Amino acid sequence: MSTFLSQIANGLMFGSLIALIAIGYTMVYGIITLINFAHGEIFMVGAYGGLATLTYWVPTAVVAQWYFALPIALVAGALVAMLVAIAMERFAYRPLRNAPRLAPLITALGVSVALQEAVRVFYPGATAAIPFPPLFLDGAFVIPIGDGVVIRYTGVLLIVVSLALAFALERFVERTRLGRAMRATSQDRDVARLMGIDPDRVIVLTFAIGGALAGVAGVLYGSYLNNINIDMGFQNGIFAFTAAVLGGIGNIRGAVVGGLVIGLVRALGGQYLPGGTAYDYVWIFVVLIIVLVFRPQGFFGESERVRA
Amino acid sequence: MSRTRKVATTAALLAGVLALSACSTNREEASGGGGGTCDTSKGTLVIGFIAPLSGSLSALGLGMKNSTDLAVNQANQACKVPGYRLALQAEDDQGTAQIAGQAATKLASDPNVVGVVGTLNSSTAQAAAPILAQKKIVEISPANTNPALTQGDNYATAPNRPNATYFRTATTDAIQGPFAAQFLVQKQGKKNIAVIDDGKTYGAGLAAQFAAEAQKLGATIVTQAKVGEKDTDFSGVITQVRAANPDAVYYGGEYPVAGPLSKQLADAGLNIPLMGGDGIVDATYTQLGGREGDFATNVGAPPEQLPSAKAFIDAYAAAGYPEPYSAYGALTYDAANVIIDGLSKAVGNGTFSDATRDGLISAVQATNLQGATGAISFDQFGDTTNKQLTVYSVQGGSFKPLETGTYTAS
């Protein structure tokens, strides 16, 4: 029993991380129907941006206190990721706005490779994993069920921050003028333009929000696992995309649910399915294929649209 | 308007840069490349090197590369091989078997390559050794510990050397694993041990050797698990380990996984020591999360405590390499010197040709050298006869030697 509950907890922690990345995927796809492969790298860049800030620009005495270091790292990570996301939209995707579908997808692959390599080449020591400070209460508490369910504080932080940000974002999209503009643009860009909305601004805003969330996720990931590497973006990015599809692409709440499902599939699959943890990632991809083939609109998606 | 201005600004900037860099050069007086005062009229012979120079294991690989470079430079200064200049050609295998194979093919197709130092991983050696053997190129590894590399797949029952050109200055896991088990079970009194490995030739082999001996000594292997060599989140495995309630964890693999694993074990409330083999002995281990009180075995005696290694450590420091010499520095330095020594014997005052290669192999086989790690010689399988091992423990943030000894079967 305690093993099961522990794995549920593991799954929720990993899942909320994925959810945070998935929001960026789902928003961008919702508005310009682009699978932004490079979004995972934005997440990675955010983690390195946060770490660089702590390592090189903030006095160590300040970093030593988590209640200073955490907000600094989160904001710095979000900012760096946001700026990279905006630059990416401006210089790589916008020129291809009206190009055939394959072009932006391949561009996204190029951006992904280029970002990953840029960090590897230019960030000191990035050829190998780099240690990342915990940024929060280190250690864990135990829920006394059976042998005890261990919950790490950084994991709790991950869940709380992710859900809070997702909730805030949903309110933003539902309640504010800009949010309405985003929804309008995603439904029909041309009509939105007729209504006086500047689609370019909305698209930049979408990339900025998605990038910032990914940056936050990157910093949280670092604090949760205590080391970051340049490969982290690609793999988690694919999982996040899976989550976005699972929840119904374009749907923020769906992305969150999708992320949590992914986390649970991984944790429980690794525990109970044949092959053990070595195959936990495989189950995520299996779920992805099944969902895409049999229910491409996801859990929360509306009626099926032709995607060609 | 703005365009003109932009052009003007660019031009001014460019002019500034030009003015700053104008007429500067990096001219060195003694140009022509490291020949010094020796006669290098017969050309250049290349010592190849294969190890991970990028990726997670690069800390070990770069230390090995620098140590080889040091040996080669010293040989050039001392005119070890009359008439020839020695050059180091370092290939990056990224820790993967396939790329190691390609690197070996590349070196093997270059007629100037006389010997190869490397590899780091046993899995990469499996790929590289046969390719080099086919061209009769001596390969000496300072770090491969899997016994099958020198004694064949049936090393326990019917040892049979697969590649006559393959040697190593490191001792094997058939010794290291049991040595670690004796320490952990007998000296530390751990009776319930969880064994984790990364499934690679080195890690899985070491873990199996450890587990067999530990059970023989009366300990229980409470659970066994595998992790991926590139994993970072071990929460699933740790939940399994936690359920088995061990009092120590033995990990067969390398520090990029072992460090975070140790940290996440502690985070999950498992304040039990993690023990590993030579693959986790690196300064990066503690940076990535390795804890105080973790143990590791390493091959050879600690260089810092060997009088014979002092010259190496001093020369390494004097050469000013950016990276530390790391766990295998001294053994690598010795491996390179074995090749150089063999080469000077095989070439003598003659010239190097393909016919010299057999002589080089026998010269290496007959090595009797006083190296940085002690006396070096090889047995009939190409294994080092120096079977010393050292137990290290993390104290004050880095690995400190606890005790050095030779394995005796229990």
Next chain:
Amino acid sequence: MSTTIDPPVATTAPPVQHTGRFGAVLNAVAPFAKIGMIVGGVLSVLGAFLPWVTFVLNEGAYPERASLNMFVEPFGVSGFRLHITLLGIAAIVIALLTVPAKHRIVRGLGIGVAAVALLNGIWITVEGGGLGAITAADGTIAFGAIVALIGGLVTVLAATSGGLEARPEWEWELPWWVEWILLLVIFALVLLLVAEVLTSGGQGGVVNPYAGVVFLSLLAALSGALSALSASGLLTWVGVVSERHRVFSVVVLLLCALALPFTGAGTEYWMTVASNIGVYAATAIGLNIVVGLAGLLDLGYVAFLGIGAFTAANLSGAAASAVGIHLPFLLVMVISAVVAGIFGAIVGSPTLRVRGDYLAIVTLAFGEIFVRSAQNNIAGLTGGANAIPNIPPVGVGGFQFNDSITIGALRLPSGVMYYVAIVLLVAFVMLVFGNLKNSRLGRAWIAIREDEDAASAMGIRTGPIKILAFLIGAMLAGLAGAFFAHKTAVVAYDSFRFLESVTLLAAVILGGMGTIPGAVLGASILFVLPEKLREFADYRLLLFGLALILIMRFRPQGIIADKHRKAELADDDPEDVAREGPGALPTEVK
């Protein structure tokens, strides 16, 4: 049969009025175009004869005759300085002659000179630690790079100011046997050129620190010469002639490819490089069927190469393989292809329900599942992180493919047989591709690519036909995989990661989707460059990523654009056509 020489463009062009950003400058230079071109050419040659470096670089003399100048040894120029000399002389000669498209040709030559001078100048500056290396330092002067660069730029400026003519179209028809001989000579020259490019700069490594830049410099010179040739319209004409004698050309090209071992590239190392290129070229052609013809984006394609390779490794008798039986190589190839084909059909089956980029994601997921399973040594078939090492070479009778061959006095290096085999394999794969493309099936694929719903409405059974694309593409990759396993002797999951799929896709796109030579060209470029430019290995992938972005931005149809291709990438966007200018190939379906 009469020979008609029909230069279509009037050589005495009326004075051109330049507009645009540099219009004023060009108009000012225009009256001196001819003089300018000659001066530029002379300056280029002069630059080549001046010293280039003020001192011997720390890694050894570069260029070999760094301090050479005209007054010491006028015939001693070699390497890139020889290239500049030749380009410069050609510019002077053509400026004096009356040839059609003269200014355009000279501009190409000038670009070549400028590129070579710039490249080597920058390189010497960086390597020599500052501009002192190419100007004056310690009492030595060496202005060769700067003079040659100015010469090249003057040539370009003068040629452009003279007005760029349209590319002439030659309609010469010679007797068939003359054309045959001509083609033979041209292809032989191409062969020598390929060998020269491949081996230029040598193998690299510590003994030869300048390999990379020598290679790049040759490429720069060649691209200048080629752009001049293409400006003259001769390249297009050769293309027309070889199209006229299609079968003959194909046979001669194949023979030329097989003759590569007899050139300077006939060493073990270059044979290995060429064989690796061949493996990826064959795989890229297979991918070209899926992506280029059927328009189905596959992001996990390299998995089929992996499945073929692991299948072959397991049937090779390698000690580490789980199956441990040894079958003849030809049979192994067939089995590998069939196994890969079966997986191809499985991976392709979701195409029945999924389209567009969702399909791309499904294929990516399959690719990741493959890599992850192979990493975990699934069923003991893949060796996991340990790989399957020690795969024996292909043997026919007592002969091993990695032995060297001696024919009379001629000793061919080991690896030649692999090279010959891979050339035949690539030829076979090209043949399959070419026949399929022009068959009923190929037309069905193209119809699906253009508009799946319309194709379906026209009675094409889209489902099975799409799966067939995956199946055939996967089979070709499986064939290449079997070869790959034996050639490299090690098969590890690491060789089949996502990045490899992206690289293959990039090869197809760079070369030109849906065209036969495109995939081969793309694969050659993408797999030769990293081999030749190991000095820049650290930046390889960074440049690769940026290149992908730039290609998509500026030339999404690739180097060789498919004539029949319309949708997907080569858009019918009017802007696109405008950008291409009148010289571009028609993008409309015939």
